Amino acid sequence: MTGGRDDTMNLELAQINTLPAPTWFRLAMNDTKLSGGIPEIHPYQGDYLSTELPRNVEILTEPFSAPELSTGMGGEAEKFTQDHRTCGVTVRVPDGVKADKPIFLSFRVDEENPSVLDVHNVIAGEGSEVTVVMSYTSPADFSGFHGGMTRLYAAKNAVIRLIQVQLLGDGCVHYDNVGAQCGENGTVTVIQAELGGKSALAGLKADLQGRKSQLNLDTIYFGDRSRSIDINYVAHHAGSASHSEIHASGALLDESRKTFRGTIDFLKGAKRAVGHESEYSLLFSPKVVNRSAPLILCAEEDVEGQHAASAGKIDANRMFYLMSRGLSELEARKLLIEAQFRPVTDRIPDPALRDAVLNYVKERLEAIEPVSE
């Protein structure tokens, strides 16, 4: 992981992305760990904050002591990121302010910043709205490290949109750890695109405390070569009529591995709460490892919870339809994968970043070998 540098430190996260209710240990899905040497850590060199910022929104770059909030990856990852913070912002949106443009945070993991540990807080006051877009890139073969933590506080009637795009090179280790808290009618919408890295971990825990609070989470993941992807999402329904939508879709190629954990947790008192969760995995290689644990935990009668997961090859009927219209099998496959990602990528507000994501996926799809049967 170190890229041959002298100044390295040891990363040892023994228990992260923990499933809220454990299952058989021999499945090895209850949690994961992350360990190894990471490159030297120093304050981030260069600018990562967009120059055009929304009006009437306060943005601080110094460390900020945010209220306690648990995250998807858990306490160990929170502490490590906080203790080794290299950069990050705290965004405060006053009551009633609707930010007129997104806040873009662009991080580059490279020789100058081989380890990036960014800690962000987004505090949206009552009735406010804000969009924050984070992107992480690196040179294609750079061996770096990124560990991020973002805490989202949506007060009554507030809306926070968080878009995180990870396009790191194949040598990078990466994690994105999110915690969210929603007051009455508060909404947190998160889009995560986990597309690169040697090892990519993501965690999100949303505490839906307020009545009619809402989490919308859409994730796309892409695994190729020997990438390992490990995801843990938890929607914690405490508020009545709270609503969560967790939807993930991805493609796995080569020898990639993915573990997806998604939990909808209805606490007692969360009357009329609704939670929907889905995961759709397209598999393209006999050597992939695709693991899923979609949980519903329920201590309240008056709720509606649903989850669905499916995994397999692209549907033969859809392939046939496209091929009967003149596309080769490879072209049809690429088109269908792109179509699967498109509903999520279309919601990235920056056209340049959106194109970067689509181009990244297209380039990676070029590697799919035509199937000879």
Next chain:
Amino acid sequence: MNALHKTKTQVEEIDRTVYDIRDKVNSPYQVGQGLTVKIVNEISAKKNDPEWMHQFRLKSLQVYHRLQLPGWGPSLDELDMNEIVTYIRPNTGMKGKWSQVPDDIKNTFERLGIPQAERKSLAGVGAQYDSEIVYHNVREEVRRQGVVYTDMESAVHDPKYGPMVKEHFMRLVPPEDHKFAALHGAVWSGGSFVYVPPYVNVEIPLQSYFRLNAPGAGQFEHTLIIVSEGASLHFIEGCSAPKYNVANLHAGCVELFVGKNARLRYSTIENWSKNMFNLNTKRALVEEGGTIEWVSGSFGSHISELYPMSILKGEGARMEFTGITFAGKGQSLDTGAKVVHAAPHTYSNINTKSISKDGGCCTYRSAVSILPKAYGCKSSVSCESLMLDDRSRSDTIPAMDIRNDDVDVGHEAKIGRISDDAIFYLMSRGISEEDAKAMIVTGFADPVAKELPVEYAVEMNNLIKLEMEGSIG
């Protein structure tokens, strides 16, 4: 509707009169409480084990002491093995006629309807009372087909089938599998051995019924079924016990070997008393083109951990699991299924329903594994959970582990309560709220009921009605 909900009352306990009648404990011999080498040696000597079995028991005991309790699932803190009596011999040997069975034991089984069912609709019956089989019989025409249905002890000592038992015993569920498998290996007693020769179709079911009468006792029966190539069998298992204030333990083990193109249906209606820890292990190995069908109804016990597992070893093997779990007051029933697709073109279908009521907790837990070379496999899982009040709990904990791309795997789960609209619809047609709810729950359970022989479907529906009775005031 809201006004009606506010007047809701709950019954404390279902009427389990039939199951709860306790016989006076009249055992000529039982071991002391707890689990020691001395006790295991004692059981082995009393059962006149062959040396290999004696050694197997001692090895299992070592494994038991080495393994930890599971770190997942319901808490087993209330279970103290030092207070469990692992072997209680009933005051009779095994009989081939009900008239030879002592009256107190015979009366119990008559109340449970076993002799009547045997006369009407079964090809053979085994009845276990505490640690030993007290009755075993198989119809002559089935015996003439070459079908062997006997108690495990007889099979262990049989010159013809003893080697078969030795070859298969705890091969699918090794003692190292988990702590209660090891416990079973050390103190197992009773259970049935079934062998169906190649291409023999047993047209009517065989049934074993397990009754645990003594308080503070454990039941550890072993069921070993071998269905040979092209053969078919339906085996039914029933179990019950009267309620006591001390913990009872059931740690049985079921091993099923389904041959090439063979078919086995294994149906269970479990209605243990609500002081029972039901930590049972069931596993099937299915060869090429074979089919295992599990039908499982879990109604009783204080705590259950039960996940029948199917290993689809041969190409084209299939498994189907249909299960229902109903947890009421004081119950935590952690049930589900496991399947390993170990060969190409294997198919699994898991369909479960669970109902939680009166503070009961249902957990659906499953694992679907598709191994790297098991291409062309299909797996479909569907689980639905119904919450009948806000004091209960229902969790769904599935896992999928897929190791190749040529698969079609689907999973879906739903959780919720009975729709007000459905109750309103039925009530607007003159049905009381209580009946409407019972009808909806019975309808919810129907996919399981229709998989059972009619007598058992009726028993299951009666259990549901009993559970639902008086739930609306």
